Amino acid sequence: MDPIIATEDAHLTLDGNAGRVEILRGISLQVARGETLALIGPSGSGKSSLLMLLGGLEMASAGTISVLGRDLTAMNEDELARFRRDHMGVVFQSFHLIPTMTALENVAIPLELAGVPDAFARAQAELESVGLGARLDHYPAQMSGGEQQRVALARASAPRPEILLADEPTGNLDGTTGEAIMELLMGLRDRHGATLVMVTHSPELAARCDRVIRLRDGQLETEVPA
Template identity: 85%
Template sequence: MSEPIISTEAARLTLDGNAGKVEILRGITLEVAKGETLGLIGPSGSGKSSLLMVLGGLEQASAGQVKVLGRDLTGMNEDQLARFRRDHMGVVFQSFHLIPTMTALENVAIPLELAGHDDAFERARAELDAVGLGARCDHYPAQMSGGEQQRVALARASAPRPEILLADEPTGNLDGANGAAIMDLLMGLRDRHGATLVMVTHAPELAARCDRVLRLKDGKLDGQLDGEQDGQEAAR
């Protein structure tokens, strides 16, 4: 059996709050296989987004181990983590995080330029074509709808051909039609690039399309769900 592309062992996350230390994650142990699509669901405050951030090295685990592509993220400093994400991960947030003073093409080309690709703008244009925005390359975020901005964010995350895609409520700020379109695009990008996808979602339709769904509650894993149960639990 091949080594999992992502694994955690008793991972904990403790942050400073107004009333002292707050335990966000309480000993998470999981494995994600290469090419798998894993959904993370659970009530607000259960630790879903925090777990995703820990898997991406955007938050450092306070204790335990987090391994991605055989590398221990807990042993890296911030610069090392940033380079690791640049080279191996794409991250999609609920709130898009586009640079407002840059065009769609420039937003998508940035990670490619930072990674040293000479064909950054050609690849960026191809990714925007793939998400149906070839005609919007020169538009700024303020000139685009929410659904279009999320398409740009998807193109930006997938342009470097990452081994891992992390998505935090990718349809959370969109209406039903745009959410369904983004869901199709996200699964299409996963299939086209062969990436492993881990995402946080409350959308039952999106959870139901995952290979596996894990539920979190109070910072702990609260079981694995299958079939119709995925969508029912995500909707709660």
């Protein structure tokens, strides 16, 4: 079976204050449909940058990034945005909710953009599934960090994406809240059958994945038994 995600000799080089910096150096990786993959490694190893490449949020300087058989490196920004809208859900460590919108509106927005006719009904159902049925009309500033991350999870999963990308989804949360988010994330994966690629520093979260890959200095260092 063809992989749902494949990178071939992918590089990412960015301009910094001290000149050009090579962030990723020759990443070749395949992810099977339905697989759960954890990316681990020290800070600055390139984990989040790799996740951004897989989501088309950064463009590779060299090499190819293929997702669902489409070459992301051949798309322009508008094409990438539509591709993410139709096929991916992304969860960030810092939530990235729209502060002037309620929880319900935050989750409904991507559904409306995708033309889903029952956007608000589906958004409400998704928020109820993560335990926020009583917080639909609350704004991000009125919610705890754990509640905001639940909204972010609901927003990412509501369009039923084939791929979920999560960048340190428990990184800004205390241990107990992080455990709850971890359970929700795995539950969403199981319920919707999505492929999950996740950056994490949490050994407990990595251990829940099918496969664990370690990065160091912008390269895939080793595959770790899950």
